[in-house]
Amino acid sequence: MSASVSPLAPKSYPDMPPLRGVRMATAAAGIKYKNRTDVLLMVFDRPAAVAGVFTRSKCPSAPVDFCRANLPHGIARAVVVNSGNANAFTGIKGKAATALTAKSASQAVGCGENEVYLASTGVIGEPLDATKFAGVLGDMNRTAAGDFWQEAAKAIMTTDTYPKVATRTAEIGGVKVTINGIAKGAGMIAPDMATMLSFVVTDADIASPALQTLLAAGVGPSFNSVTVDSDTSTSDTLMLFATGAAADDGQVRVESADDPRLQSFRAALDDLLKDLALQVVRDGEGARKMVEITVTGAESDAAAKVIALSIANSPLVKTAIAGEDANWGRVVMAVGKSGEMADRDRLAIWFGDVRVAVEGERDPSYSEAAATAVMRQQDIPVKVDLGLGNGTATVWTCDLTKEYVAINGDYRS
Amino acid sequence: MSASVSPLAPKSYPDMPPLRGVRMATAAAGIKYKNRTDVLLMVFDRPAAVAGVFTRSKCPSAPVDFCRANLPHGIARAVVVNSGNANAFTGIKGKAATALTAKSASQAVGCGENEVYLASTGVIGEPLDATKFAGVLGDMNRTAAGDFWQEAAKAIMTTDTYPKVATRTAEIGGVKVTINGIAKGAGMIAPDMATMLSFVVTDADIASPALQTLLAAGVGPSFNSVTVDSDTSTSDTLMLFATGAAADDGQVRVESADDPRLQSFRAALDDLLKDLALQVVRDGEGARKMVEITVTGAESDAAAKVIALSIANSPLVKTAIAGEDANWGRVVMAVGKSGEMADRDRLAIWFGDVRVAVEGERDPSYSEAAATAVMRQQDIPVKVDLGLGNGTATVWTCDLTKEYVAINGDYRS
Numbered sequence: 001m002s003a004s005v006s007p008l009a010p011k012s013y014p015d016m017p018p019l020r021g022v023r024m025a026t027a028a029a030g031i032k033y034k035n036r037t038d039v040l041l042m043v044f045d046r047p048a049a050v051a052g053v054f055t056r057s058k059c060p061s062a063p064v065d066f067c068r069a070n071l072p073h074g075i076a077r078a079v080v081v082n083s084g085n086a087n088a089f090t091g092i093k094g095k096a097a098t099a100l101t102a103k104s105a106s107q108a109v110g111c112g113e114n115e116v117y118l119a120s121t122g123v124i125g126e127p128l129d130a131t132k133f134a135g136v137l138g139d140m141n142r143t144a145a146g147d148f149w150q151e152a153a154k155a156i157m158t159t160d161t162y163p164k165v166a167t168r169t170a171e172i173g174g175v176k177v178t179i180n181g182i183a184k185g186a187g188m189i190a191p192d193m194a195t196m197l198s199f200v201v202t203d204a205d206i207a208s209p210a211l212q213t214l215l216a217a218g219v220g221p222s223f224n225s226v227t228v229d230s231d232t233s234t235s236d237t238l239m240l241f242a243t244g245a246a247a248d249d250g251q252v253r254v255e256s257a258d259d260p261r262l263q264s265f266r267a268a269l270d271d272l273l274k275d276l277a278l279q280v281v282r283d284g285e286g287a288r289k290m291v292e293i294t295v296t297g298a299e300s301d302a303a304a305k306v307i308a309l310s311i312a313n314s315p316l317v318k319t320a321i322a323g324e325d326a327n328w329g330r331v332v333m334a335v336g337k338s339g340e341m342a343d344r345d346r347l348a349i350w351f352g353d354v355r356v357a358v359e360g361e362r363d364p365s366y367s368e369a370a371a372t373a374v375m376r377q378q379d380i381p382v383k384v385d386l387g388l389g390n391g392t393a394t395v396w397t398c399d400l401t402k403e404y405v406a407i408n409g410d411y412r413s
Numbered sequence: 414m415s416a417s418v419s420p421l422a423p424k425s426y427p428d429m430p431p432l433r434g435v436r437m438a439t440a441a442a443g444i445k446y447k448n449r450t451d452v453l454l455m456v457f458d459r460p461a462a463v464a465g466v467f468t469r470s471k472c473p474s475a476p477v478d479f480c481r482a483n484l485p486h487g488i489a490r491a492v493v494v495n496s497g498n499a500n501a502f503t504g505i506k507g508k509a510a511t512a513l514t515a516k517s518a519s520q521a522v523g524c525g526e527n528e529v530y531l532a533s534t535g536v537i538g539e540p541l542d543a544t545k546f547a548g549v550l551g552d553m554n555r556t557a558a559g560d561f562w563q564e565a566a567k568a569i570m571t572t573d574t575y576p577k578v579a580t581r582t583a584e585i586g587g588v589k590v591t592i593n594g595i596a597k598g599a600g601m602i603a604p605d606m607a608t609m610l611s612f613v614v615t616d617a618d619i620a621s622p623a624l625q626t627l628l629a630a631g632v633g634p635s636f637n638s639v640t641v642d643s644d645t646s647t648s649d650t651l652m653l654f655a656t657g658a659a660a661d662d663g664q665v666r667v668e669s670a671d672d673p674r675l676q677s678f679r680a681a682l683d684d685l686l687k688d689l690a691l692q693v694v695r696d697g698e699g700a701r702k703m704v705e706i707t708v709t710g711a712e713s714d715a716a717a718k719v720i721a722l723s724i725a726n727s728p729l730v731k732t733a734i735a736g737e738d739a740n741w742g743r744v745v746m747a748v749g750k751s752g753e754m755a756d757r758d759r760l761a762i763w764f765g766d767v768r769v770a771v772e773g774e775r776d777p778s779y780s781e782a783a784a785t786a787v788m789r790q791q792d793i794p795v796k797v798d799l800g801l802g803n804g805t806a807t808v809w810t811c812d813l814t815k816e817y818v819a820i821n822g823d824y825r826s
Contacts, residue, residue, distance in 0.1 A: 059749030059757040089745045091758065091774030124742025125775050229728040234746055315642040315728070315813075316821055323822025329537025332502045333647055336472030344472040344502065361504030362538050400728075402815040408729055409736025 006161045008282035008290050008378065008398070014167050016149035019180045020203045021046060021243025023144035026155035029132040032084030032122060037155040039133065041140040042079035042199065043109055048241040050076035050117070051211035053219050055236035062087045062094035063118040064235060066102065070114045074208035076241050077111035079199060080118050080133065081156050083184070087120040087128040088234040097130035104130075108137035119197050119237045121158055121184060153182040156197055159407060160184050164279040170204075170268035173261045175251035177204040181272050185228065185280040198223070198238045198276055204265060205244035205253040213257035214269055215240045222273035225305070225395045227312050228284035229404070240269075281396045286403030289321050290379045291396065298391030303340040305393035310338035311382065318400035321380060326371035328356045335384060346387030351375065421695035421703050421791065421811070422575045429562035429580050432593045433616045434459060434656025436557035439568035442545040445497030445535060450568040452546065454553040455492035455612065456522055461654040463489040463530070464624035466632050468649035474501035476531040477648060479511040483527045487621035489654050490524035492612060493531050493546065494569050496597070500533040500541040501647040510543035517543070521550035532610050532650045534571055534597060566595040569610055572820060573597050577692040583617075583681035586674045588664035590617040592685050598641065598693040611636065611651045611689055617678060618657035618666040626670035627682055628653045635686035638718070638808045640725050641697035642817070653682075694809045699816030702734050704809065707796045711804030716753040718806035723751035724795065731813035734793060739784035741769045748797060759800030764788065 022044055026037040052071055054064045080101055087094050102113040109116075120128060153163030164183040169176055183198035206214075215238065223238060247253065254262060282290055293311050298304035311317055314334040320327035328349045335342050345360035352374035355363050374380060435457055439450040465484055467477045493514055500507050515526040522529075533541060566576030577596040582589055594613035619627075628651065636651060660666065667675060695703055706724050711717035724730055727747040733740035741762045748755050758773035765787035768776050787793060 055749075056752075057746070057749030058751070058753070058755040059745050059760070086742075089742060089757065089760075089770065089774060091772060093774060124745055125770065126742075127775070231727050231729045231743075231746060231750065234749055314644050315817070316644045319818050319821035322818060325822065329499075329502060329539075330644075332472050332537055333470070333644060336468075336470030336647055337644065338471070340471070342471040345504065347472070347502075357502065357538065359504060361502060361506060362540070400818060402818045404728070405732050405735060405813060405815045405818060408732035409738065 004161065006283045006287060008287055009162045010279065013150065013165060016147070016165055016167050016180055017178055018146040019178050019201055020245035021048065022201045022241070023146055024148040024152045025140035025144040026148070026151050027136045027140050029082070029136050031082055031132055037151070038083045039136060040081040040152050040155040041137060041144060043141055043144050044077050044241065044243055046243065047075040047077060047115065048243045049206055049208040049211050050074060050239065050241050051208060051215040052237065052239040053215055055233055057234045059089060059234050061120060061235040062090060062098045063120045064237060066098040067117050067237065070117065073114045075115050076117055077115040078105045078109040080105050080116065080137065081197065082120050083156050083158050084122040085120060085126055085128045086122045086124045086235045088124040090125065090127050093127045097128045100130040101133050104134040104137050108141045117239060119235065121156060121197050121235055124234060149180055149182060153184070156182070156184045158184065159285055160283050162283060164276055164283070166272045166275040168268040168272045170264040172204055172246070172251050172254060172265055175246055175249050177202055177246045177251065177265065179268055179272050181276050183276040183280055185283045196233065196236060196280055200240045200272065202242050203245040204242050205247040205251050206242045207253065207255045210254055210257040210259070211240050211242055214262070214266060218270045218273045222270065222277040226277045226281045227309060227395065227397050228281060278396055281398055284398035285407045286401040287398030288401055289399040291321055291398060292379070292381045292394060293397065294381070294383045294392070294394045295386065296383070296392045297386040297388055299341050299389045300391040301393055302391070304391040305395065306340050307335055307338045307384070308393045308395040310334045311384070312395050312397035315400055318397070321375065322399035322401045324372065324375040326351055326356060326368065326375050331382065331384060341388060342386055343388060348385045348387065350383040352377070352381050417574065419574045419696045419700055421700055423692065426563065426578060427580050429560070429578055429593055430591055431559040432591050432614055432656070433658030434461065435614045435654070436559055437561040437565045438553035438557040439561070439564050440549045440553050442495065442549050444495055444545055450564070451496045452549060453494040453565050453568040454550060454557060456554055456557050457490050457654065457656055459656065460488040460490060460528065461656045462619055462621040462624050463487060463652065463654050464621060464628040465650065465652040466628055468646055470647045472502060472647050474499050474533060474648040475503060475507035475511045476500055476533045477650060479515065480530050480650065483530065486527045488528050489530055490528040491518045491522040493518050493529065493550065494610065494612070495533050496569050496571050497535040498533060498539055498541045499535045499537050499648045501537045503538065503540050506540045510541045513543040514546050517547040517550050521554045530652060532648065534569060534610050534648055537647060562593055562595060566597070569595070569597045571597065572698055573696050575696060577689055577696070579685045579688040581681040581685045583677040585617055585659070585664050585667060585678055588659055588662050590615055590659045590664065590678065592681055594685050594689050596689040596693055598696045609646065609649060609693055613653045613685065615655050616658040617655050618660040618664050619655045620666065620668045623667055623670040623672070624653050624655055627675070627679060631683045631686045635683065635690040639690045639694045640722060640808065640810050641694060691809055694811055697811035698820045699814040700811030701814055702812040703792045704734055704811060705792070705794045705807060706810065707794070707805070707807045708799065709796070709805045710799040710801055712754050712802045713804040714806055715804070717804040718808065719753050720748055720751045720797065721806045721808040723747045724797065725808050725810035728813055731810065734788065735812035735814045737785065737788040739764055739769060739781065739788050744795065744797060754801060755799055756801060761798045761800065763796040765790070765794050
């Protein structure tokens, strides 16, 4: 947790409404940090439907393995999240730690161990002492309350400089439902599934398979379209829980993601996921600039996304942005190295509304002053048109600053 | 050109022997820099055999296009290289600039324009004023001398902090031959063909097709195995010229790369290419540490190289190395995100001779002090064994420092 808040942080946080069917508590278990909370317990008193997407890393953390194994059961009663230790690359000890934590949680809440979900974030490779949970989960369950979203978001922070929360409402068959979510960043962020920890809860009554479809579709243009440093975590976890409490208001349960009654919910969920994902980028380690990169005219949407990420992950592009340098030549370089089809002589590039390059060379009416004015903004839109087809994609990233290097030069120690 | 020399620079430079058949001159044409040379002319008075490998960027520079077009002709008489402007993404103006430069060079040297080779390095996207060459190439041809390798290497520097030269000898059929080479870095360096500018000349008498085969094979474990910042240049050019002067000593011309008489030459060439490639890494922008990453036990050599580069290009690994932090968890992360097959529980990692992780967790005899002692070295070997197969690869990179950010935050302006 950093001393100073990112200059890109939201100017205000939303009032998070209570969400029926979920209770939360945080505690300071002393896993790594001092003088702050580092454990979050979420309790669903009635079984909740559950969906999850996880890192595509070939070296996933023990909690990711644990969640994947439980997901087919389709019922969630408790979620335990800790910061300070990722329980990743911890071998047999790591598996023992997830087993012990699940047992402690199941006893505290009174549910099956296969109804528990776990996530850990922090340093990789250090054994996690799960006995620290055993002592606190019972108390946490007793004190868990509904209106605790801000505190929940704080408990899972690592190098984050502000807690990330978002809320939306939607209607299903005329019944109002609410979606609340929290997330954490702020480094080892790259779009290869979830890219961090995020937990979203709704009181809607939606079956797990439908939830899974909604979540898998929603993650593409949100969490899977942000990158801080191109480094995909071992622990990326995004979970969506549906408590079903809206059934008390007459909401008829939705079984299929194809159900037309989900139109409003899907839009609200997608919007909330994008909100949280952008909050993660805005708190990228050392970030001073938010960059939205839109690629149009590519051969396909997939090609557009590869090119957009090649730009977003280029150290030379990111340092130029940090230096407020309208160095569009580096954008050309990043397009060229992406491996996707590009025709140099059809390429056009904009910083904000200022077209800086067209038809393979500097714009005839190029104005250094106009381009530099865009670079001085806090939020910088970059647009690249390839002139080849109809493929488009938008991704978000931040600049690469000396602070990123400083933060990561001694994060572990 | 930086004020202070990289701490990783070679402690001494080799005495570069004259090489029969090539003459060189440098000049200050005022393309961008002041008070330094920025043009190199190499002249082959007798037609030289020629080979080249170039960037795989989809947005290559105009000189790269020009060289590719001339290569099938197979004869080189002149090479013109400038620093300060890459003549990349310069559209029709860029093509006109290469045409004018080739014409000036052909008139100065007295050869065909298809016997001229061009390379430019520097800022992308600014039109290159090729009329600046016209005035200097005639004089340069008249004054060009043989023993000018250090000065040649200096003239093509951009953010390099030292000139990169190397020399080797070999024998072909009992006749001694010499190979001299120069190279420049120092950013926008990633292994996707050549990755910078480098020019190698030998007095051996070897036909162009054989040279091309030797060069294409030699670039894989040398220039294509180094990365400074994962950013592939638009201008990467590596060329090999054979003046054939050793024929005067009785060397019988070699027509085929399969000729067994090339054994000594191939070894010397490969060694020289590796020498130059490592000099490029040791002058990586802002570099304070040299890192050699060896991956063993992968499913294939190709998989090993992907994994090695995933580690070498990870900002989190590179910042940890800058911070002298033995953060092997980030190596695990980089293995996991590579997309190649890995079994977390078979993975072992060494820093130097210190095994820090084995069988999917921290080494039982892990010593923070021993690992940290390795990280304090200037040259840091990292080894990862995947325990899956026989695939191996070695790549080289440098750390990511605040100086890299500083250098690239205002390089253009």
